[in-house]
Amino acid sequence: QDLDVRYQVRDPATGRVEIKERSVECTIPAGVDSGMNLKLSGQGAEGDPGAPSGDLLVTVIVEQDAYFNRDDVDVHVEVPISVTQAILGGTVDVKTLTGEAEMKIPKGCQPDAKLMMRGKGIPHLRGGGRGLKGNQIVHLKIDIPKNITARQEDLLRELDAETEKGG
DSSP states (O other): OEEEEEEEEEOTTTOOEEEEEEEEEOOOOTTOOTTOEEEETTOSSOOSTTSOOOOEEEEOOOOOOSSOEEETTEEEEEEEEEHHHHHHOEEEEEEETTEEEEEEEOTTOOTTOEEEETTOSOBOTTOTTSOOBOOEEEEEEEEOOSOOOHHHHHHHHHHHHHHHHTO
């Protein structure tokens, strides 16, 4: 990641302040979160004559995402499923941080059910190279149709009658 840096340097001889700009290369480690600081040694402003340049401190701000909702190293997503999928189960494709993955939906899912995809979250910043990752929590949202056909209505009434009989 290239950062455009703008900073002030005071000329000790004249006391005048000069504004300088330059580009600095910065590697953003996986797992970094908003509010964390990255220290780039020797990438700050020039030091006094004969002294090394200072360090550059970069405060990270992670942008919000329309699909993924971050909670530390876990990510939460909402996935719509049909009423039929909630009752009978099945599979659904879920977008993850590394691509799409197929997730099994168990039979009899209730509204606002949550399913966990282990290890599909954000890498632990201090995972020590062990590949530790958070989880992805999938919030199932049952999509109830607003309009149905007469045949669908008949089938739902038949299902309701069977359910009341205990069948």
